[in-house]
Amino acid sequence: MNDAERTMRAVQISGRGGVEHMHEAIVPRPIAVHSEVLVRVSASSINPVDVKTRAGGGYAAAITEYPVILGHDFCGEVVKAPYETHRLAVGTRVYGVTVPPRLQGTHAEYVPVPDLFVAPAPQSLSDAEAACVPLAFLTAWQCLTDVGQVRPGQKVFINAAAGGVGHFAVQIARMLGAVVTASCSQRNVDFVADLGAQRVVAYDVDEIEHAVRGQDVTLDLVGNREQNTGTRSLSTLRRGGMLISVPASGWPSMVEDARALGVRATHFTFSPSGSMLAQAASLFDRGRIRVHVDAVLPLENAVEAYERIATRAGRGKTALTIGQPTAPPREHAAAAGADWDG
Known part of the structure; x- marks a missing residue:
């Protein structure tokens, strides 16, 4: 050699x-x-x-x-x-x-x-x-299926839906039969709608805590690093709904803040899984996910x-x-x- x-x-x-x-x-x-x-x-x-x-x-x-x-x-x-x-x-x-x-x-x-x-x-x-x-898909998939246990007809809100995890999450939630609301910047509204979101909220135009309500599951991909987006996302949930916070920059009082509002919250970290990626390959090859x-x-x-x-x-x-x-x-x-x- x-x-x-x-x-x-x-x-x-x-x-x-x-x-x-x-x-x-x-x-x-x-x-x-x-x-x-x-x-x-x-x-x-x-x-x-x-x-x-x-x-x-x-x-x-x-x-x-x-x-x-x-x-x-x-x-x-x-x-x-x-x-x-x-x-x-x-x-x-x-x-x-x-x-x-x-x-x-x-x-x-x-x-x-x-x-x-x-x-x-x-x-x-x-x-x-x-x-x-791999990382973005596994994060979206595990959040929605393992943690959120999303079922047909449930309301799912995806924050920052134009990014890596977000653009997969919109498609996966739709594939699971959820009614999907998503947020992104105004310039990305058409892109996110094309992914399958039934409703898209531009966060630089409307405040999500006022524009989105009654969700069963909210997937927060921003956290509190910008404008307390994570805290504000708690208000998008119905009573008993669940916030799944992906960023490590969530906030220390997240679980307590959620409980005070009558909702649930959890942080999340993905798990590597070749078996899930094998299933994902089939979804991509059949055109179910892009x-x-x-x-x-x-x-x-x-x-x-x-x-x-x-x-x-x-x-x-x-x-x-x-x-x-x-x-x-x-x-x-x-x-x-x-x-x-x-």
């Missing part, structure tokens, strides 16, 4: 703060052990938690030593499997999610990942599209990608291309679109 085969490109974070702590580096290529698969990464994505962790929030408290490689999502090709007859054999095109900083992140050319976090990638999606699915990728940037432009997320510059997701594409997606986008019933 020559030196090039022992190393890889990666974007590292050298400390807490801004873009001055991000740099591209040549680092040792990781080795997969036990049940891990080693994936050659063709694409990844940026999530808000990556930006928060870089700044010192998010999961930064778990970082014991810098530099670190961030990034949760990936699409790529298995180059080492745990054993010869493993379900994720060498050469399999896969997508999945990992959990930095406990494990190495995906803003790198190679990543070792527990096999339970990985599934064959949707055939209808490009590598960049597939890499934008992913919106607002921008695709190369790894060397990771700083720009992070800043897009920090400033909430786009809709849906932002992807990073890292290595060579694994394989072109099947040419059935038109058929998938025809099957869309959101």
Whole structure:
């Protein structure tokens, strides 16, 4: 093995703060052990938690030593499997999610990942599209099904519906049979309506606590980091309804504040699940769910990608291309679109 085969490109974070702590580096290529698969990464994505962790929030408290490689999502090709007859054999095109900083992140050319976090990638999606699915989709899916237990006919309100998690949540809630109200900026109203929301409230025009009432489940993707949006979202619920708060920047008295209003509230953190991602792949390939990728940037432009997320510059997701594409997606986008019933 020559030196090039022992190393890889990666974007590292050298400390807490801004873009001055991000740099591209040549680092040792990781080795997969036990049940891990080693994936050659063709694409990844940026999530808000990556930006928060870089700044010192998010999961930064778990970082014991810098530099670190961030990034949760990936699409790529298995180059080492745990054993010869493993379900994720060498050469399999896969997508999945990992959990930095406990494990190495995906803003790198190679990543070792527990096999339970990985599934064959949707055939209808490009590598960049597939890499934008895992964390955001799993968050939306688990919030609405595992925690909210959304049933047909229930009223569901999704705050910040034009973002990565939000744009999946609108579609999933509709697929579950809910009556969906969503909020976004005025410029994104048509985009969110097209995802399937029956009613869209522009939060920069109307105050959500007055415009939205009587919901069974409210999915809050903002928290109290801006204009006490999380606290105000409690007023959107019917008595006994549930607020699910995704941002780590929820607020300390959330549960007590909810109880005082006769509603329920819980924080939420996603769980990696290859089995759920395998089910998701079928939904994407049948056109039941779609992913919106607002921008695709190369790894060397990771700083720009992070800043897009920090400033909430786009809709849906932002992807990073890292290595060579694994394989072109099947040419059935038109058929998938025809099957869309959101």
